[in-house]
Amino acid sequence: MSSWLVRWEPENPQFWAEEGSSRAWGTLGVTTFSLIASFATWFVMSAVVIRLPAIGFKFDTMQLFWLAAMPGLSGGAMRTIHFFLIPIFGTRATLTVATFIKLIPMVWLGFAVQNPETPYLHFLIISFLCGFGGGDFSSYMPSSSLFFPKRLQGTAMGIQAGVGNFGVSLVQFVTPWIIGFAVAGAAGGPQLFTKSTPVFDVKIIKDAGVVKDVVVAKETLANNISVVKDETGAIKDVVISESELTKNMKGEVSKNDNGVVTDVTVKAVVKKSIWLQNAAFWYVPWLLFAGILCWVYLKSVPMRRPSIGKILKDMTDNKHGYICTWTYIMTFGSFAGFSAAFPLMIKTIYGNIPGMDAALAPDPLKYAFIGPLIGSSVRFLGGPLSDKWGGSIFTQISGVGMILGCLALIFGGLLTPTSLDQFPLFVAVMLWIFLMAGIGNFATFRQYPIVFAFSARRGAQSLGWTGAWAAYGPFIFSSLIGSSITKYGSSIPFFIGAMAFYAIGSWLNWWYYTKPGAERGDWGVGKTWWDRITESEREQYVTANL
Numbered sequence: 001m002s003s004w005l006v007r008w009e010p011e012n013p014q015f016w017a018e019e020g021s022s023r024a025w026g027t028l029g030v031t032t033f034s035l036i037a038s039f040a041t042w043f044v045m046s047a048v049v050i051r052l053p054a055i056g057f058k059f060d061t062m063q064l065f066w067l068a069a070m071p072g073l074s075g076g077a078m079r080t081i082h083f084f085l086i087p088i089f090g091t092r093a094t095l096t097v098a099t100f101i102k103l104i105p106m107v108w109l110g111f112a113v114q115n116p117e118t119p120y121l122h123f124l125i126i127s128f129l130c131g132f133g134g135g136d137f138s139s140y141m142p143s144s145s146l147f148f149p150k151r152l153q154g155t156a157m158g159i160q161a162g163v164g165n166f167g168v169s170l171v172q173f174v175t176p177w178i179i180g181f182a183v184a185g186a187a188g189g190p191q192l193f194t195k196s197t198p199v200f201d202v203k204i205i206k207d208a209g210v211v212k213d214v215v216v217a218k219e220t221l222a223n224n225i226s227v228v229k230d231e232t233g234a235i236k237d238v239v240i241s242e243s244e245l246t247k248n249m250k251g252e253v254s255k256n257d258n259g260v261v262t263d264v265t266v267k268a269v270v271k272k273s274i275w276l277q278n279a280a281f282w283y284v285p286w287l288l289f290a291g292i293l294c295w296v297y298l299k300s301v302p303m304r305r306p307s308i309g310k311i312l313k314d315m316t317d318n319k320h321g322y323i324c325t326w327t328y329i330m331t332f333g334s335f336a337g338f339s340a341a342f343p344l345m346i347k348t349i350y351g352n353i354p355g356m357d358a359a360l361a362p363d364p365l366k367y368a369f370i371g372p373l374i375g376s377s378v379r380f381l382g383g384p385l386s387d388k389w390g391g392s393i394f395t396q397i398s399g400v401g402m403i404l405g406c407l408a409l410i411f412g413g414l415l416t417p418t419s420l421d422q423f424p425l426f427v428a429v430m431l432w433i434f435l436m437a438g439i440g441n442f443a444t445f446r447q448y449p450i451v452f453a454f455s456a457r458r459g460a461q462s463l464g465w466t467g468a469w470a471a472y473g474p475f476i477f478s479s480l481i482g483s484s485i486t487k488y489g490s491s492i493p494f495f496i497g498a499m500a501f502y503a504i505g506s507w508l509n510w511w512y513y514t515k516p517g518a519e520r521g522d523w524g525v526g527k528t529w530w531d532r533i534t535e536s537e538r539e540q541y542v543t544a545n546l
Contacts, residue, residue: 039167042133056116065482070127072474078135079468090300098136099291105129142460158383165376172369190273328466330505331440337477375438382442391447398440399506453530454541
């Protein structure tokens with residue numbers, strides 16, 4: 001049986017009522033189920049890298065940021081490829097293969113984390129392959145736009161993208177839980193999770209590279225830590241007495257060739273068994289079921305197959321292709337980028353504050369899932385709002401809101417904390433940024449097909465094209481945030497650059513799509529630029545874009 005539909009007329013009210021509606025919503029349900037797994041596998045590395053150092057992998061901070069970044073690099077590249085696939089192979093073949101192919105990085109990752117000797121290059125390749133899950137978004141969204149009439153595209157694609165984005169939150173929420181026990185049938189045994197953090201109540205006083213004194217600030221702890229000195233008063237050793245307070249503490253004393261103590265470190269050490277492979281393996285049955293479901297149920301909408309050169313010309317030979325790309329990087333690029341970087345930001349910025357009790361350091365995965373959850377939820381709920389009032393104004397709110405969030409992070413001192421008391425406000429501001437990015441996400445799905453209202457094909461292509469560029473968000477954000485922290489000691493330079501990018505995108509959106517009388521404005525149903533022009537002008541647009 002052919003997977004291609006013989007007739008598809010979603011703008012025809014009778015066809016939509018008799019046949020189109022049930023087929024379109026059914027297709028949306030199947031593809032969204034698969035898309036959740038796509039987003040989850042795309043971001044699985046952002047949850048796994050947090051645990052790698054604690055099970056024996058010797059990767060530094062920048063290497064971990066690179067692992068979080070690589071799925072964004074490949075996701076963007078793969079979206080460029082997926083951008084061309086739906087017109088050629090159709091919905092069923094494209095999405096079935098896209099679902100099954102994600103089994104490769106999940107199986108490989110599940111085995112790789114079980115051996116601390118696995119080379120870093122292997123993880124880079126696995127991380128790159130996780131980008132399969134980000135790349136196929138540029139097939140899901142254009143495909144869905146073909147199944148729905150314009151009046152429902154904001155709602156339908158808001159639902160798909162919003163629910164699909166729950167995969168990002170899902171991976172960061174489920175991972176800490178599912179790695180805590182053996183799953184029946186999962187390959188491999190547990191890894192020993194060892195968390196070692198400095199005890200900041202123990203202060204080291206040095207002079208010319210030699211430890212002169214060790215001061216224990218907390219009295220109860222001082223009763224259990226003895227500083228051994230020789231007859232001249234020179235430090236010889238630090239002895240930790242066993243007690244309930246110190247049972248997980250370990251002292252390390254470094255000496256030079258002359259036996260002089262040059263460093264003393266007291267660390268709190270926590271050990272437990274985890275099954276990190278579960279973080280990848282549990283997606284295998286999901287992907288198998290979703291792939292079979294796609295093949296059995298999905299159909300494909302016939303559409304003219306323009307050449308690759310024609311598609312590229314459509315999106316690059318006019319300013320709106322560039323402007324939409326900029327604003328989608330601003331919105332979805334921010335959502336994806338911060339989703340990938342947020343766990344490592346928490347670990348790096350708030351994990352080692354001088355003077356902080358190491359036991360109080362926040363677990364990144366207890367908080368990281370909330371941001372993507374908020375961004376996905378508003379994306380899911382906001383589609384009908386953009387259909388009613390237009391996408392442009394919500395994109396405007398998104399850009400301005402993220403600028404305000406960046407200002408709060410910088411001038412509130414939240415990126416260079418001196419106390420863990422600042423952590424709740426840091427999380428709150430980051431959640432605000434996720435909320436604003438989510439608002440922009442649901443807005444653009446309504447907005448872009450309206451910008452190219454003269455051609456359903458161009459509207460679908462705009463979603464694929466802009467999505468391809470925005471998928472580089474995890475790579476750009478993770479790599480630049482990591483570089484900013486390692487080079488300048490904080491992520492402030494990154495957020496200054498982000499504000500400038502948001503400001504330009506917000507101005508472009510206001511000028512071309514939001515202000516009264518904007519060139520291709522969208523102010524809701526019946527109030528778009530397309531509704532404003534005459535029938536003859538519409539025919540000219542359609543003819544010019546056949």
